[in-house]
Amino acid sequence: MSVSVRIPTILRTYTGGAAEVKAEGATLAAVIADLEANHAGIGDRILDGAGKLRRFVNVYVNEDDVRFADGLETATPEGAGISIIPAVAGGC
């Protein structure tokens, strides 16, 4: 499955400044692995030492927060748009 991944400013040092990159994978975990294969180091920024999504990272597959879906096992259909966003924004 080929998907588009929106890269937050914080991680663009790994993508040569690109705000959006293509990746392959049928699940979010596979997509992140593919990102790591092509942009070495980016995986460790998104996942913690135990291989889970970091506490302060939000990931959306199309419109859905993966924490409301299946987390790293969330399916990433062909053409899906994935957004990686720092979670610390907003609020009072």
Next chain:
Amino acid sequence: MRREGLAIMAVTAVKSVTPESFGPAVALSCRECGARTPLAPDFACSECFGPLEIAYDLPTGDPEALRARIEAGPQNIWRYAPLLPVAADVAEHPNLNPGWTKLVKADNLARELGITGGLYIKDDSGNPTHSFKDRVVAIAVEAARTFGFTTLSCSSTGNLAGAVGAAAARTGLRSCVFIPHDLEQGKVVMAAVYGGELVGIEGNYDDVNRFCSELIGDPAGEGWGFVNVNLRPYYGEGSKTLAYEICEQLGWRLPDQIVIPIASGSQLTKIDKGLKELIALGLVEDRPYKIFGAQAEGCSPVSTAFKAGHDVVRPQKPNTIAKSLAIGNPADGPYVLDICRRTGGAVEDVDDQQVVDSIKLLARTEGIFAETAGGVTVGVLAKLIKNGLLDPAAETVVLNTGDGLKTLDAVEPTTGLSATIRPTLDSFREAGLA
């Protein structure tokens, strides 16, 4: 290996800052991993995505002199400028000058709830745009000006939109703010009247917040200061002034217990930070205090996590009349859990009917008309007493963070005329009003 100096840069060209621009603030520090970066419009750690907050070199050594300096300052938050990330001459800049709101001794409400140790309402509806948001925005405006931003923006549940609009108008900045499309009409009007752009997003607050986070990484967001995104470390510090004011108004001492509403949780964490600073500076005696968090049942991710014993917060889809607290994915939720547990407090929630009843209870007993968030805190106060988690014999402070005029919809169905009579004394008597 830790790489220093990497963090989110929201804009490509940021005005350089001098050491004096931010007073006692010296760096940004990651609350999660401790990595430090220079003061800049950054908000998330490049190492771990954790929240960046302000690190200070505070004026230690002579608490009496500092106390005297504060007491001689203006009757607004700038009296605490030596403890905030602002320039020493901040009071001379155009700003809404919020703060120094009333700390109301609530004896009638205390009697009603069986509180014997003293009860106070910190009534922040007295701020320029009638909510505590003026405090945080005032600091963010100073940071925006220092960094050279030309547009002030935010994601908002309503109160913040009004505070940003008003502050931008006063300071001559453009404003463009984003809100959920279905907010209370009162808040929409109070945000729009200041003349900036007000954009409704088809979605809930978390959708709005996501949109703003994406806009900030896009060329369309260049030159924009989002008070609660790229200026969030500065903005959040404004909530410390609630802690400073409460303690100063109590005669420079800590209360035993504080009940604070939770939306993102930032306010609660910053009040705790403020209390700890006052202790470290010797401005108040170091003794235990308890912090309690209050949520609406229809958006209670932090309360749910607290009761379940979790240290992570699972997001929820909000469904409550307390829209100013309707953040289903609270950024500071994990830290709220840490603080409430560390201090021996708790996090509790009340349903929407209890929110309405509590708004009316506070109005009836103390003459304070709170918005729904105030109904949440008063309702949770009552519930905490009932379930034995809050000591009625200890001195307690409850926050009212906004004005009931903004959320008339909440109480309108159950309030109104007592009677309609002819203009005669007979009619008055017949209605049973004599």
